[in-house]
Amino acid sequence: MSISSQILHYQNELKKIGSAKLVAVSKYQPNAAIETAYNSGQRLFGENKAQELQQKAASLPTDIEWHFIGHLQTNKVKYIAPFVKLIHAVDSLSLLKTIHKEAEKNNRSIDCLLQIHVAKEETKFGFSEVELREFMSDNAYSEYPLANICGIMGMASNTADKHQIEQEFDEIVRMFNYLKANYFSEKSDFSEISMGMSNDWEIAISKGATLIRIGSSIFS
Numbered sequence: 001m002s003i004s005s006q007i008l009h010y011q012n013e014l015k016k017i018g019s020a021k022l023v024a025v026s027k028y029q030p031n032a033a034i035e036t037a038y039n040s041g042q043r044l045f046g047e048n049k050a051q052e053l054q055q056k057a058a059s060l061p062t063d064i065e066w067h068f069i070g071h072l073q074t075n076k077v078k079y080i081a082p083f084v085k086l087i088h089a090v091d092s093l094s095l096l097k098t099i100h101k102e103a104e105k106n107n108r109s110i111d112c113l114l115q116i117h118v119a120k121e122e123t124k125f126g127f128s129e130v131e132l133r134e135f136m137s138d139n140a141y142s143e144y145p146l147a148n149i150c151g152i153m154g155m156a157s158n159t160a161d162k163h164q165i166e167q168e169f170d171e172i173v174r175m176f177n178y179l180k181a182n183y184f185s186e187k188s189d190f191s192e193i194s195m196g197m198s199n200d201w202e203i204a205i206s207k208g209a210t211l212i213r214i215g216s217s218i219f220s
């Protein structure tokens with residue numbers, strides 16, 4: 001399948017289903033592939049290397065919404081702070097603090113999501129449920145309001161077990177609801193649930209994802 005036909009396929013599917021948005025994960029892709037997707041109407045793109053994203057953003061259309069989707073080191077925030085639309089995977093107070101400081105330097109606020117770790121794999125980043133509850137109850141996050149917390153992000157295990165994936169997405173949604181009810185009930189822009197990739201996006205949508213992150217099935 002070509003990049004264009006895949007973009008149109010996802011856009012059509014999402015239109016049928018409702019309000020979820022497609023983040024086309026263009027990591028490892030050259031500008032030409034991104035331009036092809038752009039010319040098919042795609043505007044949200046996700047990258048996971050800060051300097052590479054900085055270069056791509058400088059040379060591609062300015063109405064692209066750039067999402068940073070992977071683990072972000074604090075010393076790399078500066079490269080993307082002027083323009084990034086959403087940082088998906090905040091997993092520490094020090095990262096939140098750095099995002100706040102870099103946002104301030106750029107006279108803006110930067111939207112971000114808290115990453116929760118629900119998958120069984122050891123290597124994935126993110127807060128456990130217990131850590132995330134502690135992180136919130138500690139209240140230190142509120143000192144960094146320019147890092148604007150808009151929701152939650154997670155990844156399910158890389159498994160063929162559909163039931164397990166469903167349970168893990170349920171956990172993410174339960175945590176979103178917990179945060180909304182206990183900390184962000186007055187904050188209308190606390191509204192995003194980023195979950196679902198090429199192999200499990202349909203399950204993610206059925207569980208309430210508002211952003212899906214699709215790479216390989218578009219670009220390869």
Ligand SMILES: *Cc1c(COP(=O)(O)O)cnc(C)c1O
Nearest residue numbers: 025069070197198213214215216
């Ligand atoms: C690479 C990546 C994706 C896209 O995964 P695919 O399986 O290629 O669709 C989504 N989210 C994150 C955090 C990624 O690193």
